[in-house]
Amino acid sequence: MWNTIVVSPMINALLFIYGLLGENFGLAIILFTLLVRLATHPLMSRQLKSSAALQDLQQSKKWQDMQKKFKDDKEKLAQEQMKLYQEAGVNPLGSCLPTLIQFPIIIGLYQAVIAALAASPVQLLNFSESLYKLSPDNPLYNIFPNPGSIIPINSQFLWMDLGQPERLMIPGIPFGISLLAVLVVITSFLQTRLMTPASPGGDANAQAQAMTKMMGLYFPLFIGYLTWTYAAGLGLYFVASNLFTIGQYAAMGRLDLKNILPQRKETANNSANKSAKNSTKKSTNKSTNKNGLKVTKTSGGQKSKSKSKK
């Protein structure tokens, strides 16, 4: 069932694109990734709206007050949280669905890539049984010709063999470096940072912030490890997917470049201190130094002096 519904369609789609793109399997994977991203775009839009609504709710005064009121009663807190979610029409799991949908795509695509790059007769036989083969008298035959005419698949793309874990041999270094894994980690990290909205301040959100931070660090490393271990075709998908996702977010106006850099922790106490400092600054803007000269500080911090009239 899995092969029929997921893997076989992916294999045939990849092959079709491969044939269209001059038998370039790397470009076929990239274009396939773009098509998948476009197909899941409505879900992503919904995810964004859900995330934004969730964030607005969690930044609202009502939410903050509720957190403070029930911080010692976990059960009551959970109840009130659900109540607020319902009132606001927000589904806290709504942002997870597009992520969950990615997993069968990733697994199916990996299996499709490995099947297409069959290295033995038995693998090729299994691969051939996933192919849609039309008879020559079928009107669609010209669009979907016999896949046997394009076997074997050319697995070379740039410096990579897409059916093998990617390694780049650099002179002077005795072992291969996985440049692709590095690209995957970087693009995943960027995607996570650029698209994760800043969490609101407050001790109640400290745990959530910590979790988000961990995910933002460990998830890129995890899929970097997958890229290191498995066929390069999978890593190529990850890079393409990350870049396309960043592009989608940018097109929707949701990209926040400031998120790339580490943010200073903005707690309630910090905010209060900031306000206090600002008001102190204002009250000392005008003073008289020991020589009796009035010292006035401008907004740029420059001092000017004037004689005080006696």
Add this chain to the structure above:
Amino acid sequence: MAFGPHVYALQKNNGSLVWKYPAEADRAINFYAEPVISPNGDIIAGDYKNVLHSINPADGTLNWTFEKSQESANRFVASPLVTENRVYAPSANGKLYVLDSSGEQIGEPYEAGTPLWATPILANDAVVFPTLDHDLVALDVKDNREVWSFNVGGAVVDNVVFDGGMIYLGTFNNQLMAYPEGSTSPTWSFATSDWVWSAPIVTPDVIYTADAKGMVYAINRENGTKLWEFEADSAILSTPLLREDVLYFGTELGSAYAITIEGVQKWNLSLGGNLYTSPVDVGENIVFTSMDNATANVTAYSPEGTIVWSFGTDN
């Protein structure tokens, strides 16, 4: 026969084990290609680590191994062509290695640049072999230089047949083709229903071939027209055996068939497993080998389809 970590020698009249090589299983060794018997009687088998083994037929001891092919991680999928003083070993790493009868490499291997899954053949003064990437190549036997090569339109995964100045081959492009020696244009081509995985059987007037849809065809050798067709239950991935006007073949779903050269079924037996290899003529009987993941069952049948003996390989 070769399966898993061993090459087996069996008595052909009763299937009893004579020897197996290596005597103790070595997990580093895994055989896929059919062993071949050289003119001096030695058995030569290539393994999945890209090593060739020459085995003494009397007791299954090792004569020599050729390991230079391990320069690239790959495997021997096809059997070598063994002549009086040469071994032509095609590897899935895209190289054709030429050895002498003691296993020493002669010159540099020919680099086809694409996996070689078929056994070469001799066609007059040339060694001819197909590549997975749609080419048919001929090398001069004297110096191993390329004489000609051209595209046949589809992948070829079994050996071609040279007979009467013609080269016959089946491709993944659903074609059986007949090329005059030295010509890049086929005299005729016959459209099958699916990929052709096996070599054709060539007789003076008729050519027999099979495809992945389970179709067996008898084709007029002169002009490539269909004489008859027979449909089996599933893909036929190996060359049928023609013996005394009867075609014997196995299918992917584990059925063994015997059909006459007029295309009439004599018998059909369900053996279980998968029948990926050609039946073998062992004198009075015909041997079929069915495989599952872990074992191979070698069974000898009489021409009437009754079991004579059976042997199971190590698990």
